[in-house]
Amino acid sequence: KIAEQMVLSKRTAPHFTYVEEVDLTELVAMRTSMKPHAAQRGVKLTYIPLLMKACSVVFRSFPNLNAVMDEERGELVVKGDHNFGISCDTPNGLFVPVIRNIEQKSILHIAAEMAELVARTRAGQATREELSGSTFTITSVGSIGGVFATPILNHPEVAIMGFNAIRDRAMVIDGEIVVRKMAYLSPSFDHRVIDGAIAARFVAALKEVLGAPETLLLELS
Numbered sequence: 019k020i021a022e023q024m025v026l027s028k029r030t031a032p033h034f035t036y037v038e039e040v041d042l043t044e045l046v047a048m049r050t051s052m053k054p055h056a057a058q059r060g061v062k063l064t065y066i067p068l069l070m071k072a073c074s075v076v077f078r079s080f081p082n083l084n085a086v087m088d089e090e091r092g093e094l095v096v097k098g099d100h101n102f103g104i105s106c107d108t109p110n111g112l113f114v115p116v117i118r119n120i121e122q123k124s125i126l127h128i129a130a131e132m133a134e135l136v137a138r139t140r141a142g143q144a145t146r147e148e149l150s151g152s153t154f155t156i157t158s159v160g161s162i163g164g165v166f167a168t169p170i171l172n173h174p175e176v177a178i179m180g181f182n183a184i185r186d187r188a189m190v191i192d193g194e195i196v197v198r199k200m201a202y203l204s205p206s207f208d209h210r211v212i213d214g215a216i217a218a219r220f221v222a223a224l225k226e227v228l229g230a231p232e233t234l235l236l237e238l239s
Contacts, residue, residue, distance in 0.1 A: 020111050020112055023172075023173060024170050026173050027170050027171045027172070027173035028170060030087075030089065030173060031087070031171050031173065031176075031208040031209075031210065032208070032209040032210060033168075033170065033171060033206050033207070033208070033209070034206065034207055034209050034214070034217075035167075035168040035169070035180075035204055035205065035206045035207075036204075036205055036206075036207070036214070036217045036218060036221055037166045037202055037203070037204045038202065038203050038221045038222075038225060039200060039201070039202055040200070040201055040202070040203055040224075040225045040228055040229065041189070041198050041199070041200060041229050042184055042199045042200065042201050042228060042229075043198045043199040044229060044230060044231055044232075045065070045068060045199075045228050045229075045231045046184065046199045048068075048231050048232065048234075048235075049063060049065060049068060052125075052126075055126075056126055056129065059126060059130070060130075061126050061129050061130045061133065062129065062133055063125070063126070063129050064129065064132075065158075065181070065184070066104065066132065066156060066158060066181070067125050067126075067128040067129040067132060068125060068228075068231065068234065069156060069179070069181055069228070070102050070117070070120050070128055070156060071120065071125050071128065071234050071237055072224055072227045072228050072231070072234060073100075073102075073120075073154065073156070073179060073224060074100045074102075074120045074121045074237075075227055075233070075234070075237060076220060076223045076224045076227060077100060077121075077154075079223060080216070080219070080220045080223070081096050082094065082096055082176070082211065082212065082216070083154065083176065083177045083207075083212065083216075083220055084096065084097050084100055084153045084154050084177075085097055085153065085175070085176050085177075085211070086153060086174040086175055086176065087174045087176060087208065087210070087211065088174070089174065094176070094211050097153040099118065099119055099121070099153065100119065100120040100121045100153065100154065101116050101117070101118045101119070101120070101151055101152050101153045101154075102116065102117050102120050102152060102153075102154055102155070102156060103115070103116050103152030103154070103155035103156070103172055103175075104116075104117065104132060104135075104136065104155070104156055105155060105156070105157035105158070105172075106136055106139050106140065108139060108140045108142070109140070110142065113139050113144070113149060114149060114152060114155060114172060115135045115136060115138075115139045115144055115148055115149055116148060116149065116150065116151055116152045117131055117132055117135065118151070124237070125234065125235075125237070135148060152172060152175065153175060154175060154177055154178070154179070155169075155171075155172040155175060155178045155179070156178070156179045156181060157169050157178060157179070157180055157181070158180070158181040158182070159182070162183075164182050164183060165182060165183070165202055166180065166182050166202040166204040167180045167182065167204050168180075168204065168206060169204065169205070169206045170206070171206055171207075171208060175208075176207065176208040176210075176211050176212055177205060177206070177207050177208070177212060178205060178206050179203065179204075179205045180203065180204035180205060180206070181201070181203065182201055182202045182203075182204060183201060184199050184200070184201040185199075185200060185201070186198070186199060186200075187200040203221060203224065203225070205217065205220075205221065
């Protein structure tokens with residue numbers, strides 16, 4: 019079934035991937051400062067909930083990326099709920115559990131729900147409902163390695179975000195060489211509905227939020 023879905027995605031949607039380098043120094047620092055507070059609540063805070071919340075914020079300006087294609091009608095269906103699929107490596111292959119209503123949840127709420135759902139998915143205990151209904155997907159192998167990827171869309175979604183390893187790199191800022199925490203974002207898009215200019219603007223807006231992540235702390239609803 020997984021293979022069939024991937025083949026359907028590649029046959030149906032003309033993919034393109036847009037790669038951008040992002041300075042995550044401030045995001046790394048913010049996560050470090052939040053980890054003790056999260057741990058007191060029994061929550062392990064990874065980077066994915068932060069990225070999910072950042073994408074959700076940017077969707078306010080780019081709602082057409084939180085959408086699915088109705089192939090029978092040939093229509094783009096824009097979703098009001100931000101239901102994020104998380105590509106999850108399991109002993110039985112790749113599954114995509116779904117965290118619903120990201121726009122309504124705090125970062126720690128997302129982190130706790132994601133950890134619990136991913137654990138049940140890997141144990142083969144997730145329900146069919148918990149593995150369906152996503153409007154946007156994030157895939158990450160940064161903990162393993164890799165610079166960037168070319169993700170396959172989770173059909174019928176029109177966008178997927180690839181998140182890659184964060185590494186120390188020497189950067190030139192104001193004429194000075196400094197070490198920064200850098201990573202590549204490698205989202206793929208359905209070129210039938212998302213053109214290169216929109217993709218570039220979306221990633222630029224996401225890069226701005228991730229570069230100054232304190233704005234995410236205001237998203238407590």
